[in-house]
Amino acid sequence: MTRLDLFIDRMVSQRACLDFAIAETDDLTGPVFELGLGNGRTFHHMRENIHGRDVYVFERAVASHPDSTPAEELTILGDVMETLPQSLERFGATASLIHADLGGHNRAKNDVFARAVSPLIEPLLVPGGLMVSSDRMYFDNMIELPLPEGAVEGRCFIYKK
Amino acid sequence: MTRLDLFIDRMVSQRACLDFAIAETDDLTGPVFELGLGNGRTFHHMRENIHGRDVYVFERAVASHPDSTPAEELTILGDVMETLPQSLERFGATASLIHADLGGHNRAKNDVFARAVSPLIEPLLVPGGLMVSSDRMYFDNMIELPLPEGAVEGRCFIYKK
Numbered sequence: 001m002t003r004l005d006l007f008i009d010r011m012v013s014q015r016a017c018l019d020f021a022i023a024e025t026d027d028l029t030g031p032v033f034e035l036g037l038g039n040g041r042t043f044h045h046m047r048e049n050i051h052g053r054d055v056y057v058f059e060r061a062v063a064s065h066p067d068s069t070p071a072e073e074l075t076i077l078g079d080v081m082e083t084l085p086q087s088l089e090r091f092g093a094t095a096s097l098i099h100a101d102l103g104g105h106n107r108a109k110n111d112v113f114a115r116a117v118s119p120l121i122e123p124l125l126v127p128g129g130l131m132v133s134s135d136r137m138y139f140d141n142m143i144e145l146p147l148p149e150g151a152v153e154g155r156c157f158i159y160k161k
Numbered sequence: 162m163t164r165l166d167l168f169i170d171r172m173v174s175q176r177a178c179l180d181f182a183i184a185e186t187d188d189l190t191g192p193v194f195e196l197g198l199g200n201g202r203t204f205h206h207m208r209e210n211i212h213g214r215d216v217y218v219f220e221r222a223v224a225s226h227p228d229s230t231p232a233e234e235l236t237i238l239g240d241v242m243e244t245l246p247q248s249l250e251r252f253g254a255t256a257s258l259i260h261a262d263l264g265g266h267n268r269a270k271n272d273v274f275a276r277a278v279s280p281l282i283e284p285l286l287v288p289g290g291l292m293v294s295s296d297r298m299y300f301d302n303m304i305e306l307p308l309p310e311g312a313v314e315g316r317c318f319i320y321k322k
C-alpha cells in the first residue's frame with residue numbers, strides 16, 4: 001500500500017461518507033459545520049451538494065483554494081478547542097451535520113486530539129444529526145453507523161446522535 | 162462536479178496510468194524520471210512498485226513528506242527547462258518511463274508549459290519508453306495510447322516513443 005493508495009482511499013471514503021450523511025440529514029434544517037478547511041476540497045463538495053443549510057467553516061488560518069473559500073460570515077476563525085465551546089453558546093444543539101478532517105500525518109497525535117475534541121463536538125449536534133470524521137471519535141451518547149458503499153473501513157467514521 | 166470529485170478522478174487516473182506504464186516498461190532497464198515531486202505521493206507509489214530501475218526526481222525545491230523524499234544522488238534540483246537538457250547530455254536517450262505532474266490550477270498556463278517542455282522530454286526516452294502526464298503533451302514522434310481501465314478521459318495522458 002503506497003501513500004498514493006492510502007490517500008485515494010481516504011478521499012474516496014470522505015466523499016462516500018459525506019454524500020451518505022448529506023442525504024441522511026436532508027430533512028434537518030440546522031447548520032452544517034466543517035472543522036478544518038485545508039485546501040477546501042471537502043468544503044467545496046459540501047457547499048455544492050447541501051441546499052438550504054448554512055455551511056460554517058472552523059479553521060485556524062484560512063489558506064484554501066480561492067473558489068473554495070467560505071464567506072466571512074460563515075467562517076469561524078480560531079482554534080476549535082476555543083471556538084467549539086463558543087459555538088455551543090451561539091447555536092445550541094442545532095447542527096445537522098458536522099464533518100471533521102483536522103488531523104495531520106501523526107496518527108498518535110491525531111488520536112489524542114480526537115479524544116480532546118469529541119466532548120466539544122457531541123453537544124453541538126441536534127438529535128438525529130450526523131458526524132463524519134477521518135479519525136475515530138470518542139463520544140458518550142452517539143452510535144457509530146456502518147460505512148456506506150465505497151468507503152474503506154478505517155479511513156472514515158460516521159456517528160449519529 | 163466538485164473540486165473533490167475532480168481531484169479524486171485525477172489521483173485515480175494517475176495511479177491507473179502509472180500502474181499500466183510501469184508494467185508495460187518492465188522489460189526496459191533505463192532510468193525512470195519523475196518530473197515534479199510535490200508532496201511525494203506519486204514518487205512513493207513509483208518507488209514502491211518499480212524494481213531494478215533508478216527513479217530520479219526533478220524538482221525545483223524539495224518539500225515532500227519525509228518518507229517520500231528521494232535520495233540525494235537521485236534528486237535533480239532546478240528548473241526542468243534547464244535540468245532536462247542537462248540530463249540529455251548525462252543520460253542520452255535511455256529513460257524507460259517519464260511521469261510529469263508539473264501543472265498548477267491554471268489550465269491555460271499548464272498548456273503553455275506543456276508545449277515548452279514537450280521537446281525537452283521526447284529525446285530522453287528510449288524507443289519503447291512511455292510518458293505519463295496530467296497534461297496533454299506536444300510530441301513530434303510519439304503516439305498517444307488509449308487509457309487503461311479506471312483512468313478518466315482528459316485527466317491523464319499516455320504516450321509511447
Ligand SMILES: C[S@@+](CC[C@H](N)C(=O)[O-])C[C@H]1O[C@@H](n2cnc3c(N)ncnc32)[C@H](O)[C@@H]1O
Nearest residue numbers: 036037038039040041042059060079080101102
Ligand atoms: C487535513 S486539512 C483539511 C483538508 C480538507 N478536508 C480538504 O478537503 O481540503 C486540516 C485543516 O485543519 C486545520 N486545523 C487543524 N487543527 C485545528 C484546530 N485545532 N483548530 C482549527 N483548525 C485546525 C488545519 O489548519 C488544516 O487547514
Ligand code: NI
Nearest residue numbers: 105106226228
Ligand atoms: Ni506521514
Ligand code: NI
Nearest residue numbers: 065067266267
Ligand atoms: Ni483552481
